[in-house]
């Protein structure tokens with residue numbers, strides 16, 4: 001008998017409400033939840049097809065143990081005991097020798113990251129890495145310095161804004177980042193329908209640019225110059241900060257100094273944006289009360305993400321757009337997360353990496369030096385690595401160097417739903433539940449920080465049972481802690497209590513598990529919210545308090561002074577590099593630069609295993625190039641080319657694309673699955689891994705935030721000198 005139930009998607013930040021039909025423990029149909037209080041009947045092609053991914057014959061059902069060049073299934077007992085033995089040996093010598101990489105999938109589960117961190121706390125290791133230094137650590141770092149807490153992240157008040165400037169983001173495809181915008185397309189269209197404007201600043205005429213009013217084709221990697229001139233022109237029109245905001249700002253003179261000397265004419269050749277267009281944009285920004293300047297990964301990943309974001313936040317504050325209706329607003333979560341951070345010291349006390357002395361952001365080290373931390377001998381050298389819900393060998397910079405480093409590890413364990421490219425190198429692969437197989441709350445950003453344009457709460461049960469012996473990550477880390485002879489969160493009481501709870505719940509469920517719904521209820525209870533059961537009865541979500549504009553300035557700034565520290569020393573120090581950077585950019589104007597590109601059907605590295613998605617045309621990635629560049633280089637559409645960076649060469653076909661700004665080529669990431677026979681569909685695709693081209697090591701890491709440079713990478717393109725879809729690496 002078919003039963004229909006509501007749940008929500010946990011692939012991206014849109015968190016679309018879904019309605020699923022379940023028959024005999026299998027999902028037979030997925031539809032957007034038309035009655036959802038926020039997402040209003042929107043879902044994308046990935047969300048509507050994810051059950052195919054979870055029902056794939058490639059899903060892990062039992063733990064896998066390396067056996068020479070292949071793997072064999074083993075019992076949980078055997079896997080846990082052996083991992084435990086090996087971790088104890090490494091930890092005894094040096095707890096920091098045990099490391100973890102927390103992937104994107106972890107962020108979309110409420111309990112997964114908490115228990116994974118709890119495990120590392122138990123181990124007593126500081127060697128934690130995450131995806132943040134691939135996508136957004138610049139935002140966290142700057143927010144820590146100027147607002148006093150990484151998760152204070154102003155987001156555009158999409159429902160009311162009348163001028164939205166989008167720099168280096170493509171929300172029509174990505175569905176937004178750093179802010180849950182339910183039904184993202186409708187919300188964008190509504191801005192124009194009510195007479196507002198959207199301006200996109202991007203080297204590609206993106207899907208978002210096509211529905212915007214204006215597209216400013218910026219030269220890749222030059223955003224810092226754009227922000228400097230934006231600030232300069234803003235101060236020309238508005239010499240003093242907004243009077244309502246000024247009392248909450250420290251460092252006003254620093255902003256004045258920073259703005260000096262950057263008239264739009266000075267940067268035009270570097271950004272490719274003429275002075276008149278920029279001035280007109282800044283004028284419109286000043287004249288529109290409900291205006292917001294927003295940026296995302298295209299800026300974050302470009303090598304100057306920290307300075308760019310700092311300037312952006314200064315601009316929004318100076319112009320009086322911060323904390324105002326239709327400007328940028330700071331959400332309120334179900335707890336005072338910033339106060340919690342202050343109390344516990346979590347996220348706000350940076351440590352420094354052993355290699356190159358780089359600061360942690362949100363308690364995580366820069367991914368760009370993971371290889372160095374494995375390869376460099378001495379105290380703190382990483383010997384064991386847990387990869388939880390991620391696929392670093394495809395998604396992190398300098399993949400070949402990282403692969404060689406991973407080969408040197410004494411122990412590599414992945415916790416995943418699949419045997420992915422990283423798993424291929426692992427000693428153990430532990431089978432996790434998919435989102436549909438675990439109860440959950442909306443992930444941390446909306447819940448803890450209220451980063452939602454239409455705040456609501458929702459709970460979901462597991463809608464189908466896990467395959468085979470797959471287990472949720474909370475239970476996996478509880479059992480790993482015991483096997484490694486440590487206690488979760490470093491607390492024997494917590495470990496004992498959770499083990500007792502797991503014993504009871506497992507008896508009831510007939511399989512090993514923690515009582516996940518009870519734990520989630522505990523989270524809600526601690527935050528004085530309705531219980532998990534009560535939320536379940538609100539099948540389409542429960543609306544929360546609406547108005548957040550006007551609740552931030554003077555009330556929730558988490559710095560010691562209670563003011564926005566625009567002159568934070570870390571930022572002022574970093575600003576000293578600006579003139580040198582600019583001189584370099586001027587010399588490099590003609591350089592061909594490689595940018596990122598996402599596709600509606602792929603999600604980082606993990607939706608390439610859906611047969612229905614991998615159609616003929618879409619079985620490989622392409623290097624997108626403007627016809628002018630192709631003509632100059634003597635290339636034609638479909639021709640196989642070699643793309644060479646300072647790090648490697650990849651070989652793939654060219655696709656001509658008039659939407660690109662000339663001088664820019666684009667290459668989607670997440671491909672290069674041929675080395676993963678555990679992914680039957682994906683491994684037969686032909687795409688190449690773009691991250692072979694990105695550099696690693698301290699020189700390739702932004703020093704304030706630890707961000708890797710994954711866009712605006714200088715490359716050369718020439719006709720291929722051999723068979724297609726291959727790669728070579730020039731590193732050491």
Ligand SMILES: Nc1nc2c(c(=O)[nH]1)N[C@H]1C(S)=C(S)[C@@H](COP(=O)(O)OP(=O)(O)OC[C@H]3O[C@@H](n4cnc5c(=O)[nH]c(N)nc54)[C@H](O)[C@@H]3O)O[C@H]1N2
Nearest residue numbers: 168169170174220221296297298595599600602603604711
């Ligand atoms: N379909 C799909 N959706 C996704 C994902 C996915 O892989 N596929 N991933 C999800 C994840 S993990 C995240 S973090 C979010 C990210 O969400 P977004 O940050 O919106 O990411 P993108 O869609 O890649 O948009 C980045 C834009 O930056 C532009 N760009 C590249 N280089 C530069 C530059 O130097 N300067 C400027 N100004 N622009 C530049 C690109 O052309 C692109 O349009 O998306 C999420 N949603």
Ligand SMILES: Nc1nc2c(c(=O)[nH]1)N[C@H]1C(S)=C(S)[C@@H](COP(=O)(O)OP(=O)(O)OC[C@H]3O[C@@H](n4cnc5c(=O)[nH]c(N)nc54)[C@H](O)[C@@H]3O)O[C@H]1N2
Nearest residue numbers: 103104105134135389390391395415416432604605606669
């Ligand atoms: N060149 C370039 N590189 C990029 C980017 C780019 O735009 N350009 N984007 C970057 C961005 S924004 C990000 S966030 C990173 C992503 O980097 P990663 O997080 O390392 O990579 P993903 O491909 O998202 O890997 C997610 C993994 O989680 C698994 N998984 C799915 N659901 C679950 C679950 O419920 N539990 C567990 N345990 N596992 C699960 C999937 O099978 C997959 O293996 O990559 C970055 N890399």
Ligand code: SF4
Nearest residue numbers: 009012015016044047
């Ligand atoms: S936009 Fe797509 S992937 Fe993102 S939450 Fe909605 S259905 Fe899921």
Ligand SMILES: [Mo]
Nearest residue numbers: 104131134135
């Ligand atoms: Mo991301």
